[in-house]
Amino acid sequence: MSTVVLLLITGLGLGALYFLIASGLSLIYGLMGVLNFAHGSFLTLGAFAGFELARRLDGASWGTFFLTVILGALVGAAVAALTELLLIRRLYNRHIEQVLVTVGLALASVALFEGIWGTDPIYVSAPEWFSQTTEILGARIPNDRFILIAAAVIVLLGIVFFLRYTRFGLVIRAGVENRSMVTALGIDVRKAFTVVFAIGGAAAGLGGVLASHYFGYVSPHLGGSLLIFAFIVTVIGGLGSLAGAAIASVIVAVLQQFANFYLGGTGDLVVVLLLAGVLLVRPSGLLGRKA
Amino acid sequence: MNRVRAFITANRSWLPWAVGGAFLAFAAILPLLAIEIPGVFPGASYTPGTLQLLALCLLFASLALSYHLLFGTVGLLSFGHALYFAVGAYGLGIILENTELELLPAVGLALAAAIVAASLIGAVSLRVTGISFAMVTLAFAQAGNVIVRRNPAITGGEEGIRLDIEHVPDFLVGVLNTRNLYWLTLVLLVIVYLAVLWFEKSRGGRVAAATRENELRVRVIGLRPIVIKLAAFVLASALAALVGMAYLLLQSGATPRATSADFTLTLLVIVVLGGVGSRWGAIVGGVVYTLLDQRLTSLAGSDAIAGLPDILRIPLSEPLFILGTLFILVVLFLPGGIAGIARSAVTGRGSLRKDRDELEEVS
Secondary structure, X not given: OXXXXXXXXXXXXXXXXXXXXXXXXXXXXXXXXXXXXXXXXXXXXXXXXXXXXXXXXOOOOHXXXXXXXXXXXXXXXXHHHHHHHHHHHHHOOOHHHHHHHXXXXXXXXXXXXXXXXXXXXXXXXXXXXXXXXXEEOOEEEEOHHHHHHHHHHXXXXXXXXXXXXXXXXXXXXXXXHOHXXXXXXXXXXXXXXXXXXXXXXXXXXXXXXXXXXXXXXXXXXHHHHHHHHHHHHHHHHOOOOHHHHHHHHHHHHHHHHHHHHHOOOOHHHHHHHHHHHHHHHOOOOOOOXXX | OHHHHHHHHHOOOOHHHHHHHHHHHHHHHHHHOOOOOEOOEXXXXXXXXXXXXXXXXXXXXXXXXXXXXXXXHHOOOOOOOHHHHHHHHHHHHHHHHHOOOOHXXXXXXXXXXXXXXXXXXXXXXXXXXXXXXXXXXXXXXHHHHHHHHHOHHHHOHHHOEEOOHHHOOHHHOOHHHHHHHHHHHHHHHHHHHHHHHHHHHOHHHHHHHHHHHOHHHHHHHOOOHHHHHHHHHHHHHHHHHHHHHHHHXXXXXXXXXXXXXXXXXXXXXXXXXXXXOOHHHHHHHHHHHHHHHHHHHHHHOOHHHHOOOHHHHHHHOOHHHHHHHHHHHHHHHOOOHHHHHHHHHHHOOOOHHHHHHHHHHHO
């Protein structure tokens, strides 16, 4: 029983991490049709920004931790907005070229990170509480999982609130439904594009700082390895669906944890099999619209 | 200049073949000559080091051609093409190590494995189109990467697999026989080129090109594009597997990097640099990329770079950073790639693509 609880909550923590990346990917794809390969780099940069700040301040204090989280989100948002303005904007409605540009950015940025911070993992310091465990139903859960889950819930609620109750959110939701209609009504959708990129980048940067605590280190390939699972999550959940991304993140991560434990480390393969199964039954994903 | 253009326009049909044949003949006798290009080749053209580099160029050109078949001809953006290259390389390596088969039957068996894998994975992946297809192929390739790294007993794990030379003919083994390996890769490039050409000129190839432009129309006519797409997917994968086997022979082994997503992205970079939709663009892209990669790596380790201040030294010592940036610039400013530049130089106009964009804007 305690093992099941441990796997379940650890899975939820990992799922939270996937969601922080997948939410941005899904929003960006839903509105603009852009598959953002550079999203992993936003995450990595957020993680490195958090690490650099924690190194200069007292890494073991809670205040520093919150500062690094905020800094990670800000850096992610700024870089994502810049990417949209400088690279993506020039190629509107040329989806393949947009993908290619983000691929180039991902390659170049990972190489740059390697040049600056080296290829080896760098271990990060965290408040004492992170390395302790809490007992739930007999299972000793590492505390960083709770932070991840809380962060993902806050991000999910924040995005939902933003989409529901703000003017920009209205424009974005309308744009996902029918972009040409929104443009025809005289609303500048392009501003919404930058905003969506910034939100996605902020979630990824925040995820980067938390991922560095989850894994215990930062490395230039942190984002790239998570990005692949985020892609799987967005396809399973249905491209462009935020709720789908949330549900699929949890399913994928929990399944991965259980398979890793009970089926001898086959978690990654089981996830790919799940993807194949979902595609055979529902090619548009769990909550995706019919293409 | 105008006379040159007139000559080229008048002799459109046979000129490319003549130029291609001349290049092929030149490439074939290269190991017998002593050509030195300082800064590009590590030594004279008959030395094993240079021939090894050139053979690698030809392999990347062949692999890029097989990717061109997917991306340029059929319009399938796959992020998992490296998987079939890896099935070829690892498949052949594993068969040679664990069975008593001679080289040719082993090649046949590995090829069959690649075709089966490509048929199964292609059938599943092609249920989705566009960007989803890209992500799904990426996921399958990633699964392959995981399998290779998690089973060190069979694949050698992170260390990579080594070529077991017991059943490989003597003339393909050893540094002195690099020449033969070079010719082997040249023959392979010709085979891949002819296979791609054959597919593009066949009825299926025309349906594939039509599907790329407008799938709905093709289906309304009553054709089933999915069959053609799958055929192209399997053909491209089989060709990639052959290239993978030649790679194993040339490098005497393969590493898990060959299965990684980065490797497929490299192919994408090559095809786009060369010019999407152009066969010889893919070949030139493969050669240029391999040479650039090698030269930039040795440039990165040179004293000239080490002496620069940090802000210049760090970016310049990362070959992938330079290649990635170059790639972004090509996508933004030269959508036709190398082939596009050549075309506009020959015809005196912008690239076809630019014309098409202008047409779209007008209509």
